[in-house]
Amino acid sequence: MNADFLHTIKPGIRAMKGYTLVQPVCPIKLNQNECPFDVPVDLKRDILAEAAGRDWGRYPDFVPTAVKAKIGAYNGVAPDGVLIGNGSNELIQATFIATVSKGDRVVLAVPTFTLYGLMSTAMDGELCPVRLRPDLSFDVDRLVAEAGHPGTKLVILCSPNNPTGSFITPDDVARIADATPGLVVVDEAYHEFAGLTNIGLLARYPNLVITRTFSKALGAAGLRIGYLIARPEIAREIEKVKLPYNVNQVSLIAAMRLLDERALIEERVGFIRAERQRVFERLSRTEGVRPFPSVANFILFEVDRDVRQVFHGLIERGVLIRDVSHYPMLDRAMRVTIGLEAENEAFLKALEKVMTQTRS
Ligand SMILES: Cc1ncc(COP(=O)(O)O)c(C=O)c1O
Numbered sequence: 001m002n003a004d005f006l007h008t009i010k011p012g013i014r015a016m017k018g019y020t021l022v023q024p025v026c027p028i029k030l031n032q033n034e035c036p037f038d039v040p041v042d043l044k045r046d047i048l049a050e051a052a053g054r055d056w057g058r059y060p061d062f063v064p065t066a067v068k069a070k071i072g073a074y075n076g077v078a079p080d081g082v083l084i085g086n087g088s089n090e091l092i093q094a095t096f097i098a099t100v101s102k103g104d105r106v107v108l109a110v111p112t113f114t115l116y117g118l119m120s121t122a123m124d125g126e127l128c129p130v131r132l133r134p135d136l137s138f139d140v141d142r143l144v145a146e147a148g149h150p151g152t153k154l155v156i157l158c159s160p161n162n163p164t165g166s167f168i169t170p171d172d173v174a175r176i177a178d179a180t181p182g183l184v185v186v187d188e189a190y191h192e193f194a195g196l197t198n199i200g201l202l203a204r205y206p207n208l209v210i211t212r213t214f215s216k217a218l219g220a221a222g223l224r225i226g227y228l229i230a231r232p233e234i235a236r237e238i239e240k241v242k243l244p245y246n247v248n249q250v251s252l253i254a255a256m257r258l259l260d261e262r263a264l265i266e267e268r269v270g271f272i273r274a275e276r277q278r279v280f281e282r283l284s285r286t287e288g289v290r291p292f293p294s295v296a297n298f299i300l301f302e303v304d305r306d307v308r309q310v311f312h313g314l315i316e317r318g319v320l321i322r323d324v325s326h327y328p329m330l331d332r333a334m335r336v337t338i339g340l341e342a343e344n345e346a347f348l349k350a351l352e353k354v355m356t357q358t359r360s
Helices: 041-052 065-075 088-099 116-120 140-147 168-180 201-203 231-237 249-258 264-282 307-318 340-358
Strands: 082-085 107-111 126-131 152-158 185-186 208-213 225-230 290-291 298-304 331-338
Touching: 041 249, 065 082, 065 249, 065 307, 082 088, 082 231, 088 116, 088 152, 088 185, 088 208, 088 225, 088 231, 107 116, 107 140, 107 340, 116 126, 126 140, 140 152, 140 231, 152 168, 168 185, 168 201, 185 231, 201 225, 225 231, 264 290, 264 298, 264 340, 307 340
Parallel strands: 107 126, 107 152, 152 185, 185 208
Antiparallel strands: 082 225, 208 225, 290 298, 298 331
């Protein structure tokens, strides 16, 4: 008998690489598409004061009704179609658990966020990747064809797409939703930076599910708050596999307060969009660098030399970005998050130096 009991682990999971992150400590951290602005200190104090007034010995509300109502109002949808998660990742996982059984087809546009593939494998789904076009736009005709296959349970579209920064239009999402017998999940983690959303399609498409997060434009990645919006009858089913009391009391209070900060969030998003444009233009003028247009808070770019060398050269200069060269189609690519002006400047200067020094 195998004494280590590894045989008990599903073969698909043993074969998985897992979600990992190389995270050396660097003064300039532009590797996780986080918000460069912290929650204002007065707001943090108010949130903590409210949390201190609660009994931490008690569970949070079984259904966080007030937060659901506020998220619903914020997005112009009915609260009974809203689920709140410990980050949107948790709700993506719940959606997989609720829908995908062994051999079910999961259609997705690649390269994209790694989690979807991991979840599909964990559920023994059959991953059906559809490559983006060479310019990194979505290949909608092929997605429609794959999504339309009778065995398709789930179609996952990340828009704006991580790590490419490209997007799919609501009209094209509608074509896919029309064609498929499955659910269509649109991960809108970065939608604020694009000014694009598919929420308007929910009225027409009962198979649409949208996930969003407080981790990016709302600047609260450390608090782990995400949400899902769907038709109430779908949300109720996914809710059955979501863990009870999944979001802690402090984060629920923070969610309520952060949603009152629309003006601040819009101001910050405006800043990041302007910086995105500036960084894009500088990258376009840097020899050996080819940036791709992005509607998110990050930019993907290719270099005409060894990616590992450039990546480590940046780390040596105190700048951490993301090496995405192991993704399909992206063997020459890296992704940089848009940060504060000084951080972006430090990145651009370091990259210009590294590119000069590694010139072939
Ligand atoms: C496309 C996408 N979806 C979801 C997430 C995770 O969001 P959350 O922090 O809400 O779990 C990320 C994080 O990087 C992401 O890039």
